[in-house]
Amino acid sequence: MKTVKTFVISALALSLFSGAALAEKRVLLKTPIYYNSVLPGLGSPIKYVSDNIGKLSGNSIKMKIYEPNKLINPKEILDAVATGKVQAGFATAGNWGGKIPAARLFSAIPFGPEAPEYLAWFYQGNGNKLHQELYDSKNLNIKVQICGMLPPETSGWFNKEINSADDLKGLKMRFFGLGALVMEKMGVSTVGLPGGEIFPALEKGAIDATEFSMPVVDKRIGLKKLLKYNYFPGWHQQATMMELIINKDVWHKMSEQQQSVVEHICKSATLDALAYGEAIQAPVMKENVASGVINKYWSAEMLATFKSQWQQVVAEESAKDPEFNKIYQDLEAFRKDYDLWEANAFLPRPKPSL
Numbered sequence: 001m002k003t004v005k006t007f008v009i010s011a012l013a014l015s016l017f018s019g020a021a022l023a024e025k026r027v028l029l030k031t032p033i034y035y036n037s038v039l040p041g042l043g044s045p046i047k048y049v050s051d052n053i054g055k056l057s058g059n060s061i062k063m064k065i066y067e068p069n070k071l072i073n074p075k076e077i078l079d080a081v082a083t084g085k086v087q088a089g090f091a092t093a094g095n096w097g098g099k100i101p102a103a104r105l106f107s108a109i110p111f112g113p114e115a116p117e118y119l120a121w122f123y124q125g126n127g128n129k130l131h132q133e134l135y136d137s138k139n140l141n142i143k144v145q146i147c148g149m150l151p152p153e154t155s156g157w158f159n160k161e162i163n164s165a166d167d168l169k170g171l172k173m174r175f176f177g178l179g180a181l182v183m184e185k186m187g188v189s190t191v192g193l194p195g196g197e198i199f200p201a202l203e204k205g206a207i208d209a210t211e212f213s214m215p216v217v218d219k220r221i222g223l224k225k226l227l228k229y230n231y232f233p234g235w236h237q238q239a240t241m242m243e244l245i246i247n248k249d250v251w252h253k254m255s256e257q258q259q260s261v262v263e264h265i266c267k268s269a270t271l272d273a274l275a276y277g278e279a280i281q282a283p284v285m286k287e288n289v290a291s292g293v294i295n296k297y298w299s300a301e302m303l304a305t306f307k308s309q310w311q312q313v314v315a316e317e318s319a320k321d322p323e324f325n326k327i328y329q330d331l332e333a334f335r336k337d338y339d340l341w342e343a344n345a346f347l348p349r350p351k352p353s354l
Contacts, residue, residue: 024060024255027087029053029246032066034074034091035195039217041277042195045148045242045269046090052268057261061254063088074194081245082140088246090147093131094177100138101317102324104178105331106131108153108237110310113331115149115239115274117338122146122241125334130327131243137323143251147266148242151277153234154218155298156211157227162296165305174198174210178313179236185309195221202226211236214277215284224293231296232354235306242273285354295354 031050035042050063068074077089078096093100094107106127113121121127128146135142156175162168169187180190193201193210199222201207209227211234212218224230244266251259285295298306318325 024058024258025253027061027250027254027258029061029063029088029250030066030071030086031063031088031090031244032068032071032074032077032080032086033089034068034077034095036067037065039195039220040214040280041148041150041240041273042092042213042217042242044276045273046244048269048272049147049244049265053261053265056265057258061258061261065090068194068196078140078142078245081247082142084141084247084249086247087250088244090242090244092240092242093144094240097177100134101321102134102327105324105327106134106241106243108177108179108240109331110179110182110236110313111307112238113335113338115151117335117342118239118241119149119270120338121331121334126330130330134323134327135245141248143246143248145244145246145263145266146241147244147269148273149270149277150214150237150240150242151274151281152239153213153237154211154215155231155234155236156209157218157223158209158229158231159227161229161294162231162302163299165302171209172207174201174207174212175236176211177236178310179211181313181317182236182306182309185312186305199223199226215281215288216277219284219288224288224291228292229294229296230288231298233298235298235303242270297354 031046033043033046037043037047046065050065053061053063071086072080074091074095077086077091078099080086081089092107093103097104122131131144131146135144156173160167165186168183170189172189172191173183174193175183175188175190176192180192183190191207193207195212198207198210198212202210203226210223212221212223215230218224218230244262246262254262289295314328318328
């Protein structure tokens with residue numbers, strides 16, 4: 001009798017779920033992406049979402065991703081989603097730094113936070129709230145959702161050894177986000193180039209050096225074929241957040257269940273991307289060394305110089321942009337409390353060996 005009851009209850013629950021799924025209004029999310037979906041961390045999280053969102057939503061949500069430039073220019077994604085030209089888009093907030101300078105704080109921040117602390121601020125502090133408020137303050141008709149995370153990037157690829165700040169002066173270098181402002185203070189001329197344009201720019205001598213991403217991603221664009229020195233740690237991007245943006249009109253037409261599916265699948269994609277990214281870097285680093293690359297770790301003096309320049313950037317950006325100041329101060333307050341936990345909870349790190 002108990003077995004029969006269990007079967008009946010299970011069948012009823014399944015029928016109710018199936019009925020609810022069938023009753024949901026079908027949603028198609030045409031989603032152009034900033035980085036190619038084959039790039040681990042940069043593009044793979046949205047592929048994870050598109051592959052699983054149908055199953056998790058009872059097939060009431062379908063996502064079709066468009067590789068860079070297949071539907072629109074990646075630089076147009078923010079405006080295209082806000083105006084409803086497309087339903088959704090995938091990038092990192094640092095891509096909108098020219099339009100919304102403070103957005104770069106929701107992408108990657110020089111000298112941390114690292115991934116656990118960044119996620120703590122986003123999910124348990126004010127990060128998510130401030131992120132949405134920033135886009136709302138610009139009258140962008142967008143619902144934003146963190147949807148992926150990269151572990152630390154490399155600090156850059158050079159054709160010569162960098163032993164002092166003077167060795168950086170005069171270099172032309174591809175650099176991203178807030179870190180680019182630091183490098184400019186070091187006398188570097190920075191440009192923002194998409195991944196596909198970096199190799200040709202190096203070949204033609206348009207740039208002398210570059211940073212792009214993690215070792216496994218840098219491998220895909222062939223940097224070791226042209227540059228010999230790969231520097232660590234990635235002080236400019238200890239962790240990088242990716243975001244899914246959805247047009248608010250589309251978002252509000254979704255049921256609560258569909259919205260919950262999007263929120264939870266993005267959390268899942270964030271975890272998956274971080275774990276995957278952390279797991280696959282070391283073999284590529286070893287492979288690089290075997291092919292002649294020299295991995296270098298910045299000296300304490302160089303890291304201190306980068307950090308002092310970063311503090312100047314913070315002061316300048318905070319003075320001219322109230323939104324930057326508000327967000328950064330909230331993050332710093334969170335980090336001050338986190339420091340007590342971090343200093344006591346974790347084992348000291350061994351000296352790096354490259």
